[in-house]
């Protein structure tokens with residue numbers, strides 16, 4: 001076991017991938033000598049060379065589009081998009097091309113490209129640097145979307161993303177880059193598309209992912225002081241979603257809170273609420289409750305604390321669930 | 325002299341944005357009108373066989389054609405005539421309701437056959453949706469192209485079999501894939517010098533040249549010296565929008581800005597297209613990086629079977645281009661040189677009819693598609709949501725089967 005930050009864990013995971021798979025390489029803006037604006041790729045160019053850690057022209061569609069072409073030739077590109085808000089010039093390539101090549105070719109081709117995107121707010125940044133666009137990608141069949149919330153998952157999930165035969169969008173919770181945790185470099189936590197129950201409980205379930213997992217855990221601890229036993233699920237995979245794990249939990253607890261930073265409307269929380277309502281209708285004591293961002297562009301940093309779901313908003317949701 | 329030809333040679337004086345005070349609307353029927361201000365006319369366009377079928381000397385490109393035997397020259401004609409015949413059949417199939425849509429290629433045969441024939445088997449082509457002639461040169465069964473248009477597949481063939489990629493309806497998107505693929509070839513060569521050198525051809529149109537992806541693909545190609553040939557078929561119309569709206573300069577001129585060669589070629593001259601593409605592919609395969617070819621050609625018919633060109637362009641322009649037909653000019657040359665006789669042309673016609681009959685039979689035999697196959701190919705690896713929805717679908721379908729058997733039992737009783 002080693003203790004490291006999430007950023008370092010991704011860096012170590014990328015290092016292991018580059019060392020083990022000669023066809024793999026990283027491409028993106030400023031990822032070489034600088035090591036990326038968050039230094040996630042720091043030191044990799046020095047170790048593996050500019051050929052494996054490639055500073056590209058400043059062109060997101062170009063990054064994703066050429067990565068698709070290289071994947072078609074049998075290479076394993078790992079693309080870095082500098083910030084969530086800047087993935088959109090490459091959105092066309094991701095949704096109309098990368099996601100669909102397998103089905104369009106009747107299963108003959110695939111584009112196993114990994115797109116890493118630092119996402120989410122809470123870092124006091126300016127516009128286009130704090131967004132959570134995961135639902136836009138999740139709505140596109142053909143993509144897989146995962147997001148680690150801790151260092152151990154970060155280390156393993158990035159490697160598993162590269163091994164996957166399908167295209168994977170790898171959302172990195174940027175405000176947790178410096179969160180430290182233990183990493184077991186020997187034993188993998190298993191299927192990256194499975195949710196983890198990170199805290200057991202009997203009275204309610206909070207489902208969270210990425211940056212909100214620590215918030216959900218803190219809320220559950222606070223609720224315990226009021227005598228409420230709250231189970232917390234780290235979803236880990238946003239597409240596919242491991243509904244079985246959520247279902248088993250809600251059948252036990254009878255109450256479901258889903259939280260994410262992205263706007264509530266049309267979001268992943270609505271999908272989980274609807275599916276779990278279908279599966280667990282007779283076990284539920286209260287309707288599923290969503291705790292998310294508001295229907296507005298991500299607001300200016302000076303007010304983001306009011307936008308981001310925090311412990312109090314999760315506790316308020318729990319109160320509502322228990323009031324039924 | 326047709327309007328397009330006039331302006332290309334600089335006899336039309338109105339510059340871009342100055343025609344008749346309506347700055348945003350170019351004159352209809354002057355699709356090459358912009359070229360006058362840029363001093364690139366016919367003289368700056370590679371041509372080896374003129375519209376009357378006369379051979380022209382060219383020190384750089386002539387030798388590529390000199391190296392061809394009579395069989396190869398006849399082969400160009402055969403291919404062009406075949407794809408034209410195929411096109412007629414596909415158009416007929418669409419009119420008869422057997423295809424949802426068809427994208428005709430008539431007029432552009434030389435650009436496609438010339439460039440396609442210049443490729444080697446190890447080279448890889450990324451088409452758009454009109455490259456039926458290129459498909460022929462790659463050895464595809466042309467009937468496979470119709471699966472997309474009949475709505476039984478979004479693809480229709482295994483791209484790796486003939487190194488001919490799938491069609492895409494998202495314009496310009498595949499120019500980037502072409503560059504990435506070419507970058508992959510460079511990587512393979514660097515890792516293993518015994519890799520067969522190969523180049524990639526990225527096809528796109530004059531309209532598509534305005535898409536950002538074409539720009540980004542050229543930036544990437546130049547930055548990484550990728551072995552890619554950008555092959556633009558400038559057919560002067562993007563559906564109803566004339567070339568003036570896309571560019572003030574010949575597209576080949578743009579290559580200079582990216583730092584690689586651009587060649588403008590008479591796209592209705594199959595010999596010239598073949599020669600410049602050979603040159604470009606050699607250039608790319610030899611490690612000298614990308615080349616942009618602009619083939620000046622014309623889409624004689626409609627954009628697709630859903631289009632009506634009479635709404636936006638002049639008859640005179642169409643007639644002027646028909647006079648430059650790629651097949652007639654090669655036929656004139658072959659006959660004048662004694663390389664082909666009536667019997668040859670008769671044979672080509674008969675073979676074309678046979679192919680058309682095959683395509684028709686194959687298309688009508690295609691039958692329906694199975695949505696289960698679509699469930700099966702969304703992802704390369706197993707996916708629980710797809711499995712869940714497929715299971716639901718099977719159960720739902722089965723419920724009708726039960727109902728059907730009950731009613732038929734009821735009917736029998």
Ligand SMILES: Cc1ncc(C[n+]2csc(CCOP(=O)(O)OP(=O)(O)O)c2C)c(N)n1
Pocket residue numbers: 454493494495528529530531532533559561562563623627
């Ligand atoms: C991204 C995108 N935008 C719009 C369209 C609709 N569309 C189909 S063909 C076409 C014109 C294309 O013109 P050009 O690139 O010159 O090719 P051509 O069809 O003339 O061969 C348009 C606008 C499309 N297919 N893709």
